Amino acid sequence: MRESLQFYIDGAWVEPAAPKRWEVINPATEQPAGVIALGDQTDVDRAVAAAKKAFRSFSRTSRQERIEMFESIIAAYRPRRKDLAEAITDEMGAPAEIAENLHALIGQIHLKTAMTVLKDYKFEQQRGTTWLMHEPIGVCALITPWNWPINQIAAKVSPALACGCTMVLKASEYSPFSAQIWTEIMHAAGVPAGVFNMVHGDGPTVGAALSSHPDIDMVSFTGSTRAGIEVARNAAPTIKRVHQELGGKSANIILADADIAAAVTAGVKSVAHNSGQSCNAPTRMLVPASKMAEAIVAARAAAEGIMVGDPKAGVEVGPVVSKVQFDKIQGLIEKGMAEGATLVAGGPGRPDGIDKGYFVRPTVFADVKNDMTIAREEIFGPVLSILGYADIEDALEIANDTPYGLAGYIQGTDPEVIAEVASRMRAGQIIINQAHPDPMAPFGGYKQSGNGREWGDHAFEGFLEVKAMLGHPPRGTQEAVARTEALEPAK
Numbered sequence: 001m002r003e004s005l006q007f008y009i010d011g012a013w014v015e016p017a018a019p020k021r022w023e024v025i026n027p028a029t030e031q032p033a034g035v036i037a038l039g040d041q042t043d044v045d046r047a048v049a050a051a052k053k054a055f056r057s058f059s060r061t062s063r064q065e066r067i068e069m070f071e072s073i074i075a076a077y078r079p080r081r082k083d084l085a086e087a088i089t090d091e092m093g094a095p096a097e098i099a100e101n102l103h104a105l106i107g108q109i110h111l112k113t114a115m116t117v118l119k120d121y122k123f124e125q126q127r128g129t130t131w132l133m134h135e136p137i138g139v140c141a142l143i144t145p146w147n148w149p150i151n152q153i154a155a156k157v158s159p160a161l162a163c164g165c166t167m168v169l170k171a172s173e174y175s176p177f178s179a180q181i182w183t184e185i186m187h188a189a190g191v192p193a194g195v196f197n198m199v200h201g202d203g204p205t206v207g208a209a210l211s212s213h214p215d216i217d218m219v220s221f222t223g224s225t226r227a228g229i230e231v232a233r234n235a236a237p238t239i240k241r242v243h244q245e246l247g248g249k250s251a252n253i254i255l256a257d258a259d260i261a262a263a264v265t266a267g268v269k270s271v272a273h274n275s276g277q278s279c280n281a282p283t284r285m286l287v288p289a290s291k292m293a294e295a296i297v298a299a300r301a302a303a304e305g306i307m308v309g310d311p312k313a314g315v316e317v318g319p320v321v322s323k324v325q326f327d328k329i330q331g332l333i334e335k336g337m338a339e340g341a342t343l344v345a346g347g348p349g350r351p352d353g354i355d356k357g358y359f360v361r362p363t364v365f366a367d368v369k370n371d372m373t374i375a376r377e378e379i380f381g382p383v384l385s386i387l388g389y390a391d392i393e394d395a396l397e398i399a400n401d402t403p404y405g406l407a408g409y410i411q412g413t414d415p416e417v418i419a420e421v422a423s424r425m426r427a428g429q430i431i432i433n434q435a436h437p438d439p440m441a442p443f444g445g446y447k448q449s450g451n452g453r454e455w456g457d458h459a460f461e462g463f464l465e466v467k468a469m470l471g472h473p474p475r476g477t478q479e480a481v482a483r484t485e486a487l488e489p490a491k
């Protein structure tokens with residue numbers, strides 16, 4: 001049994017103010033994975049006070065000091081990758097190999113990316129007689145979900161530290177053990193006391209206390225649209241900056257000139273990956289109506305070929321995170337059948353031969369209409385909807401007919417057509433022909449998928465305020481002016 005019964009505040013592990021506990025269930029076994037303490041307002045006040053105090057000095061550290069801090073964090077992170085992976089498998093069910101080589105690896109990539117960006121980031125800029133300074137925004141609340149637990153923690157903590165902010169992390173109560181190890185890494189790396197703090201808790205208590213706290217300057221939230229709205233509401237009276245990474249229902253347009261079977265197979269696997277628990281999963285596959293029959297054959301073969309099972313037994317897909325998610329997904333699969341979509345693979349219940357754990361059958365529906373529930377709601381399970389389109393105008397109409405706008409996918413061969421389609425999809429990231437992830441590419445949504453961007457240099461913008469100084473640069477900045485001008489390209 002894992003235990004995480006203390007919080008990390010002001011550089012030390014401390015007891016919670018009140019004895020409140022939460023049992024974390026291993027979704028593959030339905031048995032307890034461990035127990036954590038749940039915090040309350042008093043714990044939040046204490047953590048925020050520590051972060052506020054530390055901000056005074058940390059916000060004034062030099063670029064070089066912060067680069068050295070990143071070097072220490074990365075050195076402390078590497079030997080803990082396996083521990084992180086094991087915790088992630090126990091708490092949210094990711095297959096062991098994926099937990100280590102994707103989930104845990106991505107954390108290291110975000111750290112390295114932030115350090116690389118930090119080396120050359122222009123925090124200061126002279127424009128005419130005005131001097132612009134990009135300063136750390138202040139004390140940040142970082143609220144993260146369970147689906148890519150370390151990715152989301154790293155994608156927030158790394159740029160926040162690089163920009164000179166201090167912070168309080170509240171990870172999901174469903175994935176607290178990876179957050180505990182992350183915190184141990186911060187401590188081992190010697191991150192100064194109060195700069196990084198961690199309090200476990202649930203959304204309505206600790207999440208709400210952070211979102212409404214008068215001494216928090218900015219909230220970076222990743223999670224459901226429902227909770228994202230709550231966070232923004234709670235933050236409004238104190239005019240906090242709120243950065244939201246929310247849900248998605250991304251379209252995957254398979255153009256007529258694509259290799260249909262290959263594109264469909266890749267699309268099915270992509271939706272099932274991480275048990276369908278990725279906000280940017282390509283869950284609405286759009287195929288030319290004339291190719292629907294061909295797509296169905298390929299999709300059925302791909303879905304039925306996916307190995308689902310014990311995440312420690314070399315499978316491709318493990319369980320979904322919790323009974324609540326399992327039941328929600330089952331309900332949506334039933335709904336798809338009731339609303340008249342064609343069930344091509346999978347369906348309700350667990351995969352054959354599995355009688356416990358929150359395992360879902362990789363499910364594909366074809367002949368889906370865009371007004372059906374399964375095409376509109378984020379299912380967050382391995383469930384794909386295939387929709388037919390008449391022509392490219394129709395495909396774009398369907399793709400953009402969603403309240404979300406996180407990602408869009410295109411498969412095809414004609415670069416002109418791809419460019420046209422990509423420019424007309426209303427989404428923050430367009431992935432063409434299964435391009436590899438790019439840690440420098442901004443990640444974030446249009447419309448109800450959120451605001452702001454994470455990853456790479458764009459992530460810094462969320463953690464900075466801009467100050468304009470009009471007139472000659474004040475004393476002490478002259479050297480910085482010369483340095484910045486030296487970096488400008490020759491005119």
Ligand SMILES: NC(=O)c1ccc[n+]([C@@H]2O[C@H](COP(=O)([O-])OP(=O)(O)OC[C@H]3O[C@@H](n4cnc5c(N)ncnc54)[C@H](O)[C@@H]3O)[C@@H](O)[C@H]2O)c1
Nearest residue numbers: 144145146171172203207208223224227230245246247279
């Ligand atoms: N756009 C993205 O980058 C992205 C990435 C991953 C997940 N997601 C979304 O996250 C959702 C799944 O994650 P989840 O179920 O953990 O989401 P969730 O919204 O239930 O929880 C996310 C986090 O918010 C906290 N929380 C819940 N209610 C809160 C409240 N009222 N105030 C403050 N905090 C609160 C939770 O404790 C958790 O830490 C999906 O909808 C998915 O699309 C989005």
